[in-house]
Amino acid sequence: MEALFDLPAVHRETFVGQIEYRDEVDSTNTLALALAQQQELSAPLLVLSAAQTGGRGRGENRWWSSRGALTFSLALDGPAHGLPVSSWPQASLVTGLAVCQALRKRVAPADVRVKWPNDVYLEQRKVAGILIETIASRPGIIVVGVGVNVNNSFVDAPAELRESAVALCDVTGQTLDLSRVLASVLQHMEDELKALSIGRHRLRERWSEFCFLTGRRVQVDSVAGITAGVCQGIDDQGALVLETDSGVQRCLAGSVSWQE
Ligand code: BTN
Numbered sequence: 001m002e003a004l005f006d007l008p009a010v011h012r013e014t015f016v017g018q019i020e021y022r023d024e025v026d027s028t029n030t031l032a033l034a035l036a037q038q039q040e041l042s043a044p045l046l047v048l049s050a051a052q053t054g055g056r057g058r059g060e061n062r063w064w065s066s067r068g069a070l071t072f073s074l075a076l077d078g079p080a081h082g083l084p085v086s087s088w089p090q091a092s093l094v095t096g097l098a099v100c101q102a103l104r105k106r107v108a109p110a111d112v113r114v115k116w117p118n119d120v121y122l123e124q125r126k127v128a129g130i131l132i133e134t135i136a137s138r139p140g141i142i143v144v145g146v147g148v149n150v151n152n153s154f155v156d157a158p159a160e161l162r163e164s165a166v167a168l169c170d171v172t173g174q175t176l177d178l179s180r181v182l183a184s185v186l187q188h189m190e191d192e193l194k195a196l197s198i199g200r201h202r203l204r205e206r207w208s209e210f211c212f213l214t215g216r217r218v219q220v221d222s223v224a225g226i227t228a229g230v231c232q233g234i235d236d237q238g239a240l241v242l243e244t245d246s247g248v249q250r251c252l253a254g255s256v257s258w259q260e
Helices: 007-013 028-038 085-107 159-164 168-172 178-197 203-210
Strands: 018-022 045-049 070-077 112-115 119-122 125-135 138-148 217-222 225-234 240-244 247-251 255-258
Touching: 007 018, 007 045, 007 178, 018 028, 028 045, 028 070, 028 125, 028 138, 070 178, 085 112, 085 119, 085 125, 085 138, 085 168, 085 178, 085 203, 112 203, 125 159, 138 178, 203 225, 217 240, 225 247
Parallel strands: 018 045
Antiparallel strands: 045 070, 070 138, 112 119, 119 125, 125 138, 217 225, 217 255, 225 240, 240 247
């Protein structure tokens, strides 16, 4: 059977220092958190799996990850990479930009955008999600989990799922090379995180190039309540900016719904 991933190439072409590959795992984030707890991370640790049986999304959500999906987690020592804990909200946003750019190259001219805070949309349907987790006992370690629907087609999925989610192969009509998609996402992550760490990331401007929500009427649900208005993009801190009936409001967290 042909190997699904060319691991030596991923190692050679990206900034990861160590790769843990599993044919199947419950969640790459869970495994990355466990491994990062036990060892020093002098270079980023990549945990990669061909399939997850208990993939996790944000909140209580599950992440369906059958074979053909790209599911990985990157564990890194933030401060050692110039990324103090205070920069992690931005680090999570620039990871979305990295995924978005890597996917755009593969599906052009199809439309790929970031949906604040952590989703990537392809032709108005979700194609990728990001889950950031930390370890209480290792305060500098950040685990960035990325799930991308690549060759796991949604063509035969239930109608409600088909309306909200899509895979790259559904749009290109082709099976994509998972190693190439992975290497490209990791290369963009390295560039984006580097720019953030040296204070050269123009997050607000860069986000505006890729923002799915700008100009749309949106509603943000958070512990602070519901905020509704027209999205103006994000600010330098990464907060979502809405023009509401009572003026401009910033949203720091929450789940977003929008009108067509
Ligand atoms: C979301 O959109 O809610 C985030 C989804 C994140 C899914 C990825 S797949 C790899 C990593 N392992 C997990 O269990 N979750 C993340």
